Structure formats: structure tokens, C-alpha cells
Amino acid sequence: MCGRFYTDFDDEQYREMLALLYLKSELDAGLLMLKNGEVFPTDTVAALDAAGPRAMRWGFARFDGKGKVINARSETALEKNMFRAPMMTNPGLPQTGRCLIPASGYFEWETRENQKIKYKLRPAKEGLFTFAGLYRSEVGQDTPVFVILTAPASGGISFIHDRMPLILTQEQREAWLNDPTSAGKLLEEGVQDIVYEPAS
Numbered sequence: 359m360c361g362r363f364y365t366d367f368d369d370e371q372y373r374e375m376l377a378l379l380y381l382k383s384e385l386d387a388g389l390l391m392l393k394n395g396e397v398f399p400t401d402t403v404a405a406l407d408a409a410g411p412r413a414m415r416w417g418f419a420r421f422d423g424k425g426k427v428i429n430a431r432s433e434t435a436l437e438k439n440m441f442r443a444p445m446m447t448n449p450g451l452p453q454t455g456r457c458l459i460p461a462s463g464y465f466e467w468e469t470r471e472n473q474k475i476k477y478k479l480r481p482a483k484e485g486l487f488t489f490a491g492l493y494r495s496e497v498g499q500d501t502p503v504f505v506i507l508t509a510p511a512s513g514g515i516s517f518i519h520d521r522m523p524l525i526l527t528q529e530q531r532e533a534w535l536n537d538p539t540s541a542g543k544l545l546e547e548g549v550q551d552i553v554y555e556p557a558s
Contacts, residue, residue: 360428360429360464360466360489360506360508360521360522360523361399361428361429361465362396362397362398362464362465363396363397363459363461363463363464363465363489363506363523364395364396364397364461364462364463364464364465364478365393365394365395365397365403365404365460365461365462366394366395366462366486367394369462369485369486371460371485371486372404372460372462372486375404375406375411375460376392376404376411378410378411379404379410379411379412379413391413392404392413396465397416397461398416399416399417399426399428400415400416400417400426401415401416402414402415402416402501403416403459403460404460405457405458405459405460405491405493405502405504406457406458406459406460406488406531406535407455407456407457407458407493407535408455408456408535408536412501412502413501414457414459414493414501414502414503414504415499415501415502415503415504416428416503416504416505416506417503417504417505418440418494418496418503418504418505419496419503421440427440427505428505428506429505429506429507429508429521429523430492430505430506430507430508431507431508431509432490432507432508432509432524432545432546432548433509433545435492435507435545436542436545441492441505443494444456444492444493444494445492445538445541445542446538447538448538453494453495454492454493454494454495455492455493455494455535456490456491456492456493456534456535456538456541457491457492457493457504457535458488458489458490458491458526458531458534458535459488459489459491459504459506460486460487460488461480461486461487461488461489462480462486462487463478463479463480464478464479464480464489464523465477465478465479465557466479466515466518466519466522467518467519468517468518468519475556476556476557477518477554477555477556477557478554478555478556478557479515479518479522479552479553479554480552480553480554481525481549481551481552481553482551482552482553483549483551487525487549488525488526488531489506489507489523489524489525489526490506490507490523490524490525490526490534490544490545490548491504491505491506491507492504492505492507493505506523506524507523507524507545508521508522508523508524509521509522509523509524509545509546509548510522512550512551512552514551514552515552515554518554522548522552523548524545524548525548525549525552526544526548526549527549530544530547
């Protein structure tokens, strides 16, 4: 799963996206709450949909109103009612769809005996990367909300956790955002070469 990730306002690519976001949505209240550093569920971050960058908050409301759903399993995203509509939406509809969540790393915990060990993970290819996400608008929210898709962990990191975020390559991003048919095929094609280090 993915329950925390990391953004870095000092990253040049991230700064470029933030500049576009501020130009596009000067009056968006969500921009004032953009999180930098370690991101937690319900935080607001910069995300990308087919129309470009926008502020989004992490977590779908549960059907019963109790808590948030922060991840969606890639294997069942086309079957679950909560995720099927965003998965199959054509670009250009502002209420729901597929998105990309830029990050510099994510965190996971290994359970070893009676302790939890925190790791920072990222693709072996350095630089800004993107999680595959789904978003929708919800009543009472000033920005859209998103979930991060997850997949079985690659072999090198499965000792830490059996799930990992679905990370798309730069070449896969456009298809994810703009083509529902291709997006469905990408659910099983995320980046597998992941490196890790103990997090302080």
C-alpha cells in the first residue's frame, strides 16, 4: 500500500509544475494548502489530470462517511463501484477521472519482530516520478480528491511490504491520462526497479 509519500518543492520539474498550477488557478483555495515534504492522507498536493496541473486532496470519502479510502488495488479497479467510473472516464470531464501524483519518494514500514522499520523508496531512475491515481469531486470539498493505485510489490522490496504504489514511466503518462482503453492495460505495467534506504 502507500500511506505516505514525499514531495520536494526544490525539485526543478516540480517547481515548473507548481508555476503552471499557480498561473492556471490563481484563486484556487487548495493552492494555499499544498503540502511539501512528507505527505499524509487528507493533505493537499499538486496533481496532474488531462487538462494539466491542479490541487487535489488525498482520500475518497467512504460510503458510510467514516474515514477515507487512500488506495485502490490495480487488480480490481475496473470492478469496484468506487473506482470504475474514474477509471473509464474520457478526458475533459472535470468531475472524475485518472490523474498522476508527482512524488520524489514514498515511505513503507517493515514489521520485524516487535518493531516497525521505516524505509524511503523510489524508482532506481532518479528524479521526479508519478503515481497512477484516480480522482473525483465530492460534496463539501473545495478541491478534487484522489486515491493512489497499488500493485503487488516487486521482488526486491516485498520483504518490506507486499504492496507498492503503481508508478508509471514518462512514456506511459499520456496514455494513462488520455486513453481509457490503454489505461486499463497499464494497471499491470508499473515500474518494478525500486531502490530503498532506511528513513530517518
